[in-house]
Amino acid sequence: MLPARVFAVAPLALLILALSGCSSLGCTDTTAERGEAGARVRVVDTDGQPLGVTAAVVDWRLEAHPQVPSEGDRIHFHFRFDGADEYSDPAVDTCAVDKERVALGCQTVYSSQAFGPADDPLTGDDWLAVEHPEQVAEVLLIPNDQSYNGRTCDVDIKDGGGMHPPEPPSRGDQL
Template identity: 30%
Template structure:
């Protein structure tokens, strides 16, 4: 067994600390080789879905929205009902895409977000799906959804790959987190 001098031990510790700092600055963790949490892409009314550095031939667009009580729980406060359209712009492999949809105020500050899942229902056509959904209600949310100025989509695919956690087949994709109330969205 090799014995280290005090100077060698200090140098080794400094080198290890420098390597850890470099990994942290690069946004990586040594724990499992995955990238650290990253901010979501720029939000907009219509987005092309992306997954890390892959762009899907799929667009999602908010076509309409309104604020009002949710018909199933009207006493819980306002909610935002929105409609959306998804369109294929090329060959889309069998995929389910999940994207965040956020109600924001006039300064693009998030009031509340949820997500929608879209998938290819018409392999031969260009239209994938028209749909509608709700954001909220969320009792106790301040300032509440009545201050909604826009409904925006975040382009990033939020689902992990089909082999997430499998050390042999996992592709390492880690989606960004869904923005929370009070965060300002970056808009495109």
């Protein structure tokens, strides 16, 4: 039989472990589900809640990049972030897709890249290199905010874990 002091101290020890980040539940990582891609999307956090920011592809075209014209045509696209401010820097994945919405090439763009002309400072542009640019039918954005991806359990067992953005799309993904 255990002394009464052991039973009195046990809840205190459990509380200390829980407050220090060590718990019997352990560290768990979860990944958010990828949202529906579109030419205009409402940016959402890892819980799927809107951030009050809209991202849109303003236009796109095939053309040679002026710094490397010998590499052939690339996708030159303009994008716009409405609702972002200087304290937030939401980011979305941008993909050139074919007519079946299969990704041909993707990259992440941040609202801070929107540095357009003085009459439209919310608009920016970037380039996507794809293997077969003639197959591009659309440029789409994925609404999941990619700007913050907290520490994982593998990296930090004490403070890691929680919900993380979905994996970035890659060539061949169906959007």
